Amino acid sequence: MTPSEWPLxxxxxxxxxxxxxxxxxxxxxxxxxxxxxxxxxxxxxxxVSATFFPAYIVATLYAGPRWGWGCLVLTLLMGLLGPxxxxxxxxxxxxxLQFGLxxxxxxxxxAALREALLRLDEAKVAEAEVRANLAATESRFRNLADxxxxxxxxxxxxxxxxxxNRAYLEFLGLDYETALGFDWRALIHPDDMERxxxxxHRSLATGGDFVWEARYRRSNGExxxxxxxxxxxxxxNGELAGYVGVGYxxxxxxxAEADLKRINDLLAExxxxxxxxxxxxxxxxxxxxxxxxxxxxxxxVAHDFxxxxxxxxxxxxxxxxxxxxxARRERMIEAAQGAAxxxxxxxxxLLAFSRRQALKPELxxxxxxxxxxxxxxxxxxxxxxVQDAYSLRCTPQVMGAVADAIRFARETVKIELNASTDNPLxxxxxxxxxxxxxxxxxxxxxxxxxxxxxxxxQAISERRVERLVxxxxxxxLPAFLTRDPGLSSGFMMVQITAASLVAESRSLxxxxxxxxxxxxxxxxxxxPMGMAAAFKASRILANAQRVVAAELLCAAQxxxxxxxxxxxxxxxxxxxxxxxxxxxxxxxxxDRPPAPDLERLASLVTRGxxxxxxxxxx
Numbered sequence: 349m350t351p352s353e354w355p356l357x358x359x360x361x362x363x364x365x366x367x368x369x370x371x372x373x374x375x376x377x378x379x380x381x382x383x384x385x386x387x388x389x390x391x392x393x394x395x396v397s398a399t400f401f402p403a404y405i406v407a408t409l410y411a412g413p414r415w416g417w418g419c420l421v422l423t424l425l426m427g428l429l430g431p432x433x434x435x436x437x438x439x440x441x442x443x444x445l446q447f448g449l450x451x452x453x454x455x456x457x458x459a460a461l462r463e464a465l466l467r468l469d470e471a472k473v474a475e476a477e478v479r480a481n482l483a484a485t486e487s488r489f490r491n492l493a494d495x496x497x498x499x500x501x502x503x504x505x506x507x508x509x510x511x512x513n514r515a516y517l518e519f520l521g522l523d524y525e526t527a528l529g530f531d532w533r534a535l536i537h538p539d540d541m542e543r544x545x546x547x548x549h550r551s552l553a554t555g556g557d558f559v560w561e562a563r564y565r566r567s568n569g570e571x572x573x574x575x576x577x578x579x580x581x582x583x584x585n586g587e588l589a590g591y592v593g594v595g596y597x598x599x600x601x602x603x604a605e606a607d608l609k610r611i612n613d614l615l616a617e618x619x620x621x622x623x624x625x626x627x628x629x630x631x632x633x634x635x636x637x638x639x640x641x642x643x644x645x646x647x648x649v650a651h652d653f654x655x656x657x658x659x660x661x662x663x664x665x666x667x668x669x670x671x672x673x674x675a676r677r678e679r680m681i682e683a684a685q686g687a688a689x690x691x692x693x694x695x696x697x698l699l700a701f702s703r704r705q706a707l708k709p710e711l712x713x714x715x716x717x718x719x720x721x722x723x724x725x726x727x728x729x730x731x732x733x734v735q736d737a738y739s740l741r742c743t744p745q746v747m748g749a750v751a752d753a754i755r756f757a758r759e760t761v762k763i764e765l766n767a768s769t770d771n772p773l774x775x776x777x778x779x780x781x782x783x784x785x786x787x788x789x790x791x792x793x794x795x796x797x798x799x800x801x802x803x804x805x806q807a808i809s810e811r812r813v814e815r816l817v818x819x820x821x822x823x824x825l826p827a828f829l830t831r832d833p834g835l836s837s838g839f840m841m842v843q844i845t846a847a848s849l850v851a852e853s854r855s856l857x858x859x860x861x862x863x864x865x866x867x868x869x870x871x872x873x874x875x876p877m878g879m880a881a882a883f884k885a886s887r888i889l890a891n892a893q894r895v896v897a898a899e900l901l902c903a904a905q906x907x908x909x910x911x912x913x914x915x916x917x918x919x920x921x922x923x924x925x926x927x928x929x930x931x932x933x934x935x936x937x938x939d940r941p942p943a944p945d946l947e948r949l950a951s952l953v954t955r956g957x958x959x960x961x962x963x964x965x966x
Contacts, residue, residue, distance in 0.1 A: 369411035373419055376403035380423075397447075401454045408458035416455040424448055499574070499595035502581070505588065521567025537563035537571050558591065561598065572599040659687035686777060717918030723910055733823075739811035746808050753801035757794035764791050792861035792876035799885040803850070803857040806888075806895035810846040813895075816902040817843050829905045829936070836939045839902050845946065846898040849891040856884040897949035900926055900958065905936055925958055 363369070380403040400423045408416030427444050493500045493513035502511040509528045520527050520535075536544055540562040547560050558578035563571040578593035663680035670676050718724050735741060769786040817839050819827040830838025860880040866873040904926045907915055914920065926932055931952055933945045952958050 363412050364410070369415050372411040373407040373415040376406040377419055377422065379403065398450075401451065404451055404454045405458045408455050409462050413455065413459040413462070416458055420448070420451040420455055423451070496594075497596075499576075500593070502590065502592050503578070504590040510590070519564075519566055532564075535564040537565070539563075558593070564595075572597050573602045574598065653691060657687075660684045663687075689776075716916070718916035719918070720914075721916035721919070722913040723915055726913055737811075737815070737821075739808050739815065743808065746804060750801040750805045753797050757798045760790050760794040764788075788876040788878040789861065792878035792881045793859075795878065795881035795885045796859040796861050799853075799857045799881070799888045800859075802885070802888045802892045803853040806846075806853060806892040807850050809892075809895050809899045810843075810850045813843050813846050813899050813902050816899075816906050822906070825906050825909050829902060829909070830939075831937075838936070838939070839905060839942070842898045842901060842942045842946070845942070846895045849895050853888045853891045856888050860884060893950045893953045894946055896953050897946050900949055900953075901933060901942070901945055904933070908935055922958065925952070931957075 364372070377400070380400045384397055384399045400419070403423075404416050404419055407419045424444060424447070427447060490513075493511075494515075496513060497515060499516045499519055500511075500513040501509050501516055503509050509530075509532075512524070512527050517524060517527050520530060522530060533541075533544075544560055544562050548558065551558050557580060558576065561573060561575045564574045565571055574595045575598045576593055576595040578591040581589050581592045583589045663684040667677050667680045767785060771784070771786050772780045772782040773785070774780050815821040816825065817828045819825065819833075826838075827833035828836075828838030828840045828843075830836040860877045863877050863880070864874045865877075867875065900922075904923055907919075907923055915923065926949065927934065931948045933948055949958070
């Protein structure tokens, strides 16, 4: 503090007691009066003059502003009542007014100075507290960082360290100042250098944080795996200041990961070997079982044919030995013919049992439906979908299973239609056999299978209808395929109709053939329920025709909203049939009852007018 600032040291930081303030104010005024008396004479000591201004300053600074104003008022009264040296041309009132204004300014300035001193003192106290708290916080941070078992550091934007903890120093084997200037990149294992440099460049380019794993050389020459995480730190104004990071040893985790991978690979090899052994054993068992079954069947068939051939050979032998015995010759010929017919029936039974049907594979180029499709090409790039839903992606597999079920039912019915259902069975040799070939269980089960397959067909078709009318699933098509969604219903009722038909078909698709009810005094105690199966299959078929019609109706409408993009060749042909056939359906411009449109398309489906084009086969 300079000598000129010494008096300011005694300015009280709070208002002094009343007696001290009074004593300071009186002392200052008396001193001013004595000074005036010494220079002007004691007869003029109480007159107003500039000698009182220091008294105002002292009273304001050391006693308070109120005492400074009190001293001013008191001197003004003395000036009015006491003698004052005046120039001849100046009035007392003017002198008093000028003195009052100057004194008031002096008191105001002194009061402001006192307030500034108080504020400055408070700021110094606050600064000292902040510095003390900062020092304590920094000390706690350093203690915490030094006690942490991981490497910790603070770096600037240039990558230089501004702080490192004790674990960091021990890892490097350097003192604090040397560690701050040490280039940490020199510690990276050569095999990891290129990868870490690329990660650092990418993180700096994007302004992101740093997270990587690499091997760093310790002071003892070892290269442990370190996982380091550097997060951005900011100044109070939001400007990026650098990074704060930690690093911890993951060598044991890396070793455990490598051991686990090695164990998994070994386990996978052993499991694969065990599975291969099991598959080989199962295949050998199946081959043995097949061979055993074939052997048993072959033995039985050989035994039956041996008996038949014995009859035939014996009859021919007797005919050869006794050619002149006409009666015996006729009986032997009849016996040989009977054995041959039984062999024929046995062969027919074997063929029926094997159910071997001649396969006629027919390749169908499904891709021809989408050939030259501008719509498909528009989704080649920038399409947010990874893959389509099952109702689109798995359609070939589902429809293949439906076709297999229908093919099975067709072959079953073909066999049953060509079989004899008489009861009793009367053979050519006059023998009569009472049996049950009339029982319709094979046909009933086949019809149940058809019902299940047709229900599956319409269920997946309805799911595609939902994807066409639902704006959350239709990839840009308007809600319910109408130009005024909300005001117009569009194809809302079409989807609702399809859903209700599927619900009914699901209820009807419960198999009828297991539901036997005894009749005829329990003589017919197990019946196939074939008529019930036929009725339900017929109803489900009608529902399926209408659900497929609903899909065709919605698909044709959806294509209208994708113009000018054109569909594939096969889809275009089918679209033209829906629109241009005599019984076709026009574009939906405004709401109209959907039932007539559905019935027209269902009729086209029933007649086969909407089957794929002949050119679709490969």
